Amino acid sequence: MTITSLVENTSRENFPVEHGLSLHIRLEDGRQILFDMGQGNLFARNAEHLGLRLSKVDMAIVSHGHYDHGGGLRTFLEINRHAPVYLNNHAFEPHYSLRDKGLAYIGLNPKLKGNERLISCEEVVSIDNGILLFANVTGDCLCPTGNKLLFGPTPDTNDNFCHEQSLLIEENGKTVLFAGCAHAGIVNIMQKAIRLTGHPLTHVFAGMHLVKSGLPETEETAFIHALADKLLEHPGCRYYTMHCTGLPQYQILADRMKESISYLSCGESVMI
Numbered sequence: 001m002t003i004t005s006l007v008e009n010t011s012r013e014n015f016p017v018e019h020g021l022s023l024h025i026r027l028e029d030g031r032q033i034l035f036d037m038g039q040g041n042l043f044a045r046n047a048e049h050l051g052l053r054l055s056k057v058d059m060a061i062v063s064h065g066h067y068d069h070g071g072g073l074r075t076f077l078e079i080n081r082h083a084p085v086y087l088n089n090h091a092f093e094p095h096y097s098l099r100d101k102g103l104a105y106i107g108l109n110p111k112l113k114g115n116e117r118l119i120s121c122e123e124v125v126s127i128d129n130g131i132l133l134f135a136n137v138t139g140d141c142l143c144p145t146g147n148k149l150l151f152g153p154t155p156d157t158n159d160n161f162c163h164e165q166s167l168l169i170e171e172n173g174k175t176v177l178f179a180g181c182a183h184a185g186i187v188n189i190m191q192k193a194i195r196l197t198g199h200p201l202t203h204v205f206a207g208m209h210l211v212k213s214g215l216p217e218t219e220e221t222a223f224i225h226a227l228a229d230k231l232l233e234h235p236g237c238r239y240y241t242m243h244c245t246g247l248p249q250y251q252i253l254a255d256r257m258k259e260s261i262s263y264l265s266c267g268e269s270v271m272i
Contacts, residue, residue, distance in 0.1 A: 001171055002026045003205060004269040006046045007038035007072075008242050013267030015049070018042050020068035021180055021207060021243040024052055027171060033131075034060040034083075035167060035178050037072030044075050046266065054079045059127065062108075063180025064164040065091035065152075068243075070108045077117060086127065088135050089120040090163035095152035103155050121165060124196065134196060135165040139188035142227050144209035147183055159183070168193055174272060175199060179206035181244050187230045200234060203272055205264070207243035210250075224249055228256035238272075240264045 007022035020038035024047060027033070034057045037043050047054050057080050062070040065088070073085065095107040112118070125133045150159040166189050167178040177193050179186060186208050193201060208227070213220050231239060231253075239261040241250055250263050264270060 001028060001169070001174065001176065002269055002271045003240075003264070004050060004052065005242065005264050005266050006043040006050070006052075007036075008264065008266040010247065010263075011266035013265070015046055015267035016042060017266050018068075019243075020071070021063075022046075022069075022072065023178065023205065024054075024057075025169070025178075027169070031059075032057045033167075033169075034076065036061070036063050036069040036180055037076050039068050039071035041072060041075040043072050044079055050267070055081070057083050059083050059131075060085045061133065061165070061167055061178075062087045062091060063166065063178075064088065064161065064183065065093060065095050065108050066181070067106050067108065069180050073112055074109060077112070077115060083117070084119050085115075085117055086119045086121050086125065086133055086165075088163045088165045089122055090153075093153035093163060094155075095150070095159060095163070096155055098149045098151065103151065106150075107152070130170040132168040132170075132196065133165050134168065134192060136162060137164070137166075137184035137188050137192050139185065139191060141185055141187040141191075142223065142230060143185040143188070144183060145214055145223070146209055146212040148214065149212060150183070166193065168197065170197065174202045176203040176272065177201050177206070179204070181207045181209045183209055187227070190234065201237050203238050203240070205240045205242075208241055208245040208249075211244055211246035220249075221252060224252045225256055228253050232257060232260065238262075240270060 004024040022043035023035040025033040161183040
């Protein structure tokens, strides 16, 4: 399996970047999966530069209903004329972020909702042998404190992230989890993934939404240390993080977790 970052907030390879996420996944049998699509068409331009033909992608997934993960949906539907796109059945509900100037709409383009290529998903969906989507993650272990700035489906309701779904791929003895922002808490998401598969995860690719925590520096550091310790309770699991984790926050994780975690930036690939 090869995972390539098409969109991420940073790049060590001199690729153009944006606040968002898009990953290209190539399975060993040749199937291709697009996980998230960034804000617009940057994921497509970067894919072309990397020699990846998005017109040949077999399936696409939008992890949740925020513009920085599904804003490129129209572009993908235009480039690729056959691949199904899996979204949670709450993905097109309105979503908002509280910013300095007030609430900003951060949802998907509602005009795309009726497209026949879109497949609405509920709690657990088996896409194919070894490929599973799941949502409705419960648990309160180390949920991102920055969630308090996010609202929906009404402007006065804190988001409960029922629109968030994660991807599980099992291939050649590897069990790999992909989570866009892990708003439900990466520890809680991992716990549900393990319950669904019945065995440990070998790899996790996830933004962990540690930015904009709103915590004082000492409390934020303590929170990240606690998260690192929880992640290290899964021996043998290799972590790759990105996007909403934040670089300073990642460095705290890396100092604690050493070789167990890496940062995957735009233009980079990992073969597992």
